[in-house]
Amino acid sequence: MPKKSHRVASRQAAVSKERKRKKRSQSSQRHVIATPVKPDSVPPHGPSVTPEPIAPPLTQPRPSTRPVTPRYQYVSAELRKIAIIAGAIFVILIALTFLLG
Numbered sequence: 001m002p003k004k005s006h007r008v009a010s011r012q013a014a015v016s017k018e019r020k021r022k023k024r025s026q027s028s029q030r031h032v033i034a035t036p037v038k039p040d041s042v043p044p045h046g047p048s049v050t051p052e053p054i055a056p057p058l059t060q061p062r063p064s065t066r067p068v069t070p071r072y073q074y075v076s077a078e079l080r081k082i083a084i085i086a087g088a089i090f091v092i093l094i095a096l097t098f099l100l101g
Contacts, residue, residue: 027058
């Protein structure tokens with residue numbers, strides 16, 4: 001019987017493949033936008049021309065100019081707690097050195 005981790009990994013791989021398929025199908029589909037023809041640009045005696053659909057240009061989202069720096073909210077509080085505990089242990093060691101030494 002396969003381990004639970006193998007089942008989880010195979011399920012995650014299947015979900016990942018589905019996401020990639022959806023992403024590919026969405027990027028391959030293009031939305032067609034028809035541009036209206038101005039009445040003054042159509043010749044009065046010429047045949048009527050239907051406007052051709054124009055696909056919008058595919059643009060990538062622009063990366064931000066400033067790199068995102070993560071905010072570590074709890075680091076200073078945790079460092080303070082670590083320093084207090086380390087100081088207490090150091091004081092206990094010094095006290096035990098004098099008492100037992």
